[in-house]
Amino acid sequence: MSTNAGIRKDGDDDLDRSVRDLLLLMPQIMGRVKRLPVPPDLRDMELTPRHLSLLSLLLFDGSMTVNELAGRLGVAPTTASLMIGDLSRKGILTRQENDADRRQKIIGIAEGHRGAIETWLAPGARAWHRVLAPLSAAERRLFVDTMVAYHEATQDV
Template sequence: MSTPDPPDDAVRELIMLFPRLVSRAKRIVPPAQLQAFNLAPRHRSLMSLLLLDGPQTVSQLADRLEVAPTTVSLLVSDLSRKGVLIRHEDDADRRRRIVDIAPDARDAISEWLSPFAAAWRRTLAPLTPAERRLIVDTLLAYEAAVADG
């Protein structure tokens, strides 16, 4: 009988971990102000970027989310109609529209999404920049490998 390959131990542990992570993330319910909007993970990602990095253009958001600008535009339109996001002219270039979190929704969104960012900050804080990059690159590689089937 052979002993398991050490990477298999890590694989086993990760296979058990990921469903728990997803389950816990799903249990973090949006505040009452946002519950009626049927927000999907893609909405959470968009709002997280705006919360962490501030107002951005649709093109910037599309680049960061790695989706088409039309997809972001549809998300922004949907959330704007619901009063969650706002769009305004860029003072530097009036042709550009800037997307931001609506002032009335900012506290609710922060209450909902800040625990995710805080948990990552606590987890990554003791690591070196190279170690943090390794974790991110590893998760990105895993995502790509799963997508490739």
Template sequence: MSTEHEPETSQATGLTRDDAIRAMLVLMPRVAQRIKRTTVPEQLRSMNLAPRHLSLLSHLVFDGPALVSELAARLEVAPTTVSLMVADLSRQGVVERKSDPADRRRTVVTITEDPATRDAINGWLARGAGAWEKALEPLTPQERAMFVRTMEAYEKGASTLPD
């Protein structure tokens, strides 16, 4: 793949760049297929939740209630996009909008208090979180940060390529 030749490396010390690229080109489609096969809990199936909803719900589960502007910043999308998702999820009883006790003019978004829906959301997210926990556990905090930055760089690079 590369015109430059890197020195060969052993599995114990690492991979060459080309070997790593080859491994990731094989691995990423399998990861994508596994994610696509993750079933939505029965309680949530009729709601037609998309991956973008899962990302929003992840932030609410892990970080707690948040303002629309905070969710937009975390998801790296426009506040109007989050407002539309929140309105959709609110109509379906998945999230609730409440007045911010610190400033009644602002609205805080939170996961519904309905135990069945909350349990279904937590169970859905737990599968992926558990897999990430196992995968990231042996890494140092610096290695975890490097991994996340690498995945962000890949996503950014892949999104700029023509289809």
């Protein structure tokens, strides 16, 4: 069975056809993301896709404060704190005092789990590199901006 059954590739740019194609494709993409195998070191930790976003940020952008993480994830600081607390108790994240402001904690990935997290994220990162590499910088920006706009448009749905 084809994973993109019914999705046209003949240049048809009718808006309704494009919407139809994306509505067919998005559940397939999400299903595939949800089936990404969790590395053995992390399997018993009950991680979910929302954890994957938080871990991706820390892996690619480095350690940051709770408020920075919350802002980049688009969640309230209390929501970020709950996720961070959960992952910290499991030993996946570390919390260190911020030398510049002792009231703040700097959140990072525990070194003992960094390799497993990189392994978990690698297939998605490779796929994005493969499909984005042929695009110009402007085309990549348009794609990312469109995905962000779609995400924002579905917030109130």
